[in-house]
Amino acid sequence: MTERFSFAVHATDGRARTGQIDTPRGEIRTPAFMPVGTAATVKAMMPDSVRATGADILLGNTYHLMLRPTAERIAKLGGLHRFMNWDRPILTDSGGFQVMSLSDLRKLTEEGVSFKSHIDGSKHMLTPERSMEIQKLLGSDIVMCFDECPALPASRDRIAESMQLSMRWAARSKEAFGDRPGHALFGIQQGGLEQDLREESAKALREIEFDGYAVGGLAVGEGQEAMFGCLDYAPGQLPEDKPRYLMGVGKPDDLVGAVQRGIDMFDCVLPSRSGRTGQAFTRRGVVNIKNARHAEDPRPLDEDCTCPCCTQFSRAYLHHVFRSNEIIASMLLTWHNLHYYQDLMAGMRAAIAEGRFDAFVANFHARRAEGDIEPL
Secondary structure (H helix, E strand, O other): OOOOOEEEEEEEEOOEEEEEEEEOOEEEEEOEEEEEEOOOOOOOOOHHHHHHOOOOOEEEOHHHHHHOOOHHHHHHOOOHHHHHOOOOOEEEOOOHHHHHHHOEEEEEOOOOEEEEOOOOOOEEEEOHHHHHHHHHHHOOOEEEOOOOOOOOOOOHHHHHHHHHHHHHHHHHHHHHHOOOOOOEEEEEEOOOOOHHHHHHHHHHHHHHOOOEEEEOOOOOOOOHHHHHHHHOOOHHHOOOOOOEEEOOEOOHHHHHHHHHOOOOEEEEOHHHHHHHOOEEEEOOEEEEOOOHHHOOOOOOOOOOOOOHHHHHOOHHHHHHHHHOOOHHHHHHHHHHHHHHHHHHHHHHHHHHHOOOHHHHHHHHHHHHHHOOOOOO
16 A cells, blocks of 8 residues: 555557556556446445446545535545445545536636535535535545536637636645645646647646646537547647546447547446446447347346346346336446446456557457347
8 A cells, every 4th residue: 555646657559558546545557437426326336346346446526415415524424435435546526517517507707606506506606725625525535626617519719718717726726735645636627629728728737737637628518529539639738647537438439449549547427327227338339128129038238247237137137127117227237337347447458558459449349340149
């Protein structure tokens, strides 16, 4: 165990990288996928089950936790790790994205954002300083700067104004974060799809100096082609010796394409949310377990998967419990999806380390192109 936060790249293959983040609470193997525990829980999963899928780190949500049960209550109860029974690293987002996307009657100023809770209509103010305070109360291992993330498409002037505000907030976040050995603060690059604005943002963040850097403001409506176009240059604008985190992404092919372009960390609600809606991610693509074709199929979701869902239950059973609205359906499908995502990350780490990442990517796309197994 280390007493400080550190990052090392162990191998590269093209722009793809594999390495390790060390924290006082344990190591994070990169490329890493962080399951999302929005309200101090990964929905439909026990913490030890999340760990069993191969997850090294979880994400918690500042906005949701500040509203309920409140960061002060969590701190009083021993911090987020104890509260949710997760002793590994936790990253918390800043709350900025949720304020913009979920809150009613929000008002943006230089100071921060005032808004009404989507839960009960209560009034709140979130600033860089308050975001840092909340994340400290939670006990986050990796803290994210407070930023603004405008939805795309947006005008260049709107994107530039937002990015520059976020950079001023980044400086305030760094000052408010202070000196906290063992804890890390990540800056967030903004700038939409404008390469020069992304470079301006990266320059500002490098001057402030952070423990890691996120590529923010993507996966907000621009589409995969545009996102990859931005990732062709954005990671390279950030320091090579620090982790690079693509926020809120994504589908399996998004992850593979982003790792190709130099990204080290990801988070997304998709594997857990899809599990609750009957969608399973497999090596052959997405399976919709609601479909009648699975009603009498004794085969597993994915013949190459070693998760409990695939080794202990059939498609027919999953179809039945999902159509019957049984809770176990969400549990099993979420477990499978998270296991698949962690298998995908482990496969990419091994391929990069062994210098065969291009072959891995080709095989990934070829198997998905085959489609699901034929009905019996």
